[in-house]
Amino acid sequence: MERYGAAILIGIAVGFADRWMMLRSDYRHYPTYPHGQMTHLALGFIAASLGAVAVPAIAKPDYVAVTFLVLAAQQFRDVRNMERESLNRLEETKLIRRGSDYIEGIARVFEARNYLVIFAALISSAAAFWLGWQYGLLFGAVAIILSLCLMSGSYVGDIAEIFAGEVHFQDSLLMVNDIVIMNVGLPATRQKILEEGMAVIIRPKDDDARLTLDAPGQRMAIVHDVVSILGSKVDINETELMPMARKHPDKGYLGFFLVANEPDLDYLMEIIRKVPVLESARGTALKSYFGRKAAD
Amino acid sequence: MDTGISNYILALVTVDAGKIISGGCPVFLAADQQEQEKISLLLARILGGIVHDLENGVYFICRH
Numbered sequence: 561m562e563r564y565g566a567a568i569l570i571g572i573a574v575g576f577a578d579r580w581m582m583l584r585s586d587y588r589h590y591p592t593y594p595h596g597q598m599t600h601l602a603l604g605f606i607a608a609s610l611g612a613v614a615v616p617a618i619a620k621p622d623y624v625a626v627t628f629l630v631l632a633a634q635q636f637r638d639v640r641n642m643e644r645e646s647l648n649r650l651e652e653t654k655l656i657r658r659g660s661d662y663i664e665g666i667a668r669v670f671e672a673r674n675y676l677v678i679f680a681a682l683i684s685s686a687a688a689f690w691l692g693w694q695y696g697l698l699f700g701a702v703a704i705i706l707s708l709c710l711m712s713g714s715y716v717g718d719i720a721e722i723f724a725g726e727v728h729f730q731d732s733l734l735m736v737n738d739i740v741i742m743n744v745g746l747p748a749t750r751q752k753i754l755e756e757g758m759a760v761i762i763r764p765k766d767d768d769a770r771l772t773l774d775a776p777g778q779r780m781a782i783v784h785d786v787v788s789i790l791g792s793k794v795d796i797n798e799t800e801l802m803p804m805a806r807k808h809p810d811k812g813y814l815g816f817f818l819v820a821n822e823p824d825l826d827y828l829m830e831i832i833r834k835v836p837v838l839e840s841a842r843g844t845a846l847k848s849y850f851g852r853k854a855a856d
Numbered sequence: 857m858d859t860g861i862s863n864y865i866l867a868l869v870t871v872d873a874g875k876i877i878s879g880g881c882p883v884f885l886a887a888d889q890q891e892q893e894k895i896s897l898l899l900a901r902i903l904g905g906i907v908h909d910l911e912n913g914v915y916f917i918c919r920h
Contacts, residue, residue, distance in 0.1 A: 731909075731911050732911050743908045743909060744909070745906070745907030745908045746897055746900075746915075747893065749907070797904040799906055799920065800907070
């Protein structure tokens with residue numbers, strides 16, 4: 561009985577710690593809501609319990625319990641729906657939207673994290689049950705490190721070079737270097753843009769990166785992340801200063817334009833480098849035969 | 857799904873009436889460029905659109 565107790569306890573502790581470490585509320589403003597964090601910690605605890613009791617239940621042997629565990633694991637599919645729904649609701653009242661690609665990415669990550677918690681709890685409780693509690697902790701630590709590594713995706717800085725661009729006007733067209741961003745009518749607005757606007761060029765390193773940056777969802781994610789840190793001067797009904805990322809149709813790089821509350825170009829570039837590459841936007845042209853052939 | 861029209865011209869503001877043949881939206885005739893800019897700005901703020909310049913003396917307000 562003692563062995564069961566230790567295995568379950570270690571499994572739950574490792575799983576819960578894992579969820580806690582993966583719960584990062586960072587500059588992307590998510591999830592900064594304390595109640596949201598509570599929800600995820602509670603779900604993480606449930607996931608950890610599920611993983612932890614699985615091995616003792618099999619060893620007992622209590623196959624009915626195992627069947628129920630599988631049923632319970634289905635619940636975590638709802639996590640994705642829950643996140644997607646709440647983020648979509650919030651989207652309606654945002655000036656700068658995240659975009660559905662980003663929301664889908666976040667929702668998927670939240671679901672996957674719970675499975676990783678189950679996995680970590682399972683590994684550590686199995687080790688604790690068969691090898692002893694010291695091994696349980698050791699395997700738990702390895703599982704936590706592994707899940708942290710698995711969850712870190714690539715960033716825009718990995719797939720593209722980012723350097724400063726120049727805002728200028730060609731008659732009424734706002735340009736970033738040689739990329740047309742938009743038509744600005746009022747001379748007063750043009751003056752403001754020339755004084756306060758910031759521009760960055762995002763040049764993809766290869767064809768895959770070019771496809772990734774082509775995706776409007778990925779561009780919305782870049783704009784959203786930047787604005788959530790540096791702010792923007794867009795207001796309701798005054799959308800002339802909308803931050804935008806537009807591509808050069810022939811050369812494939814993006815021109816990014818922003819009028820920020822905190823005009824700091826170095827940090828702007830640093831923030832763009834740290835924007836996650838969205839799974840749904842990731843280009844995979846070079847993985848296909850024809851894509852590789854067409855690229856030469 | 858949103859099936860409404862989302863991009864459309866809300867109003868035209870011109871200093872040269874000869875440049876515009878009546879279309880589907882209101883046209884405002886301004887005396888000079890200063891008035892034109894002012895009318896455009898006010899209309900844009902009220903209607904929630906953006907002022908664009910056709911570079912021939914015609915401004916229009918468009919919602920995106």
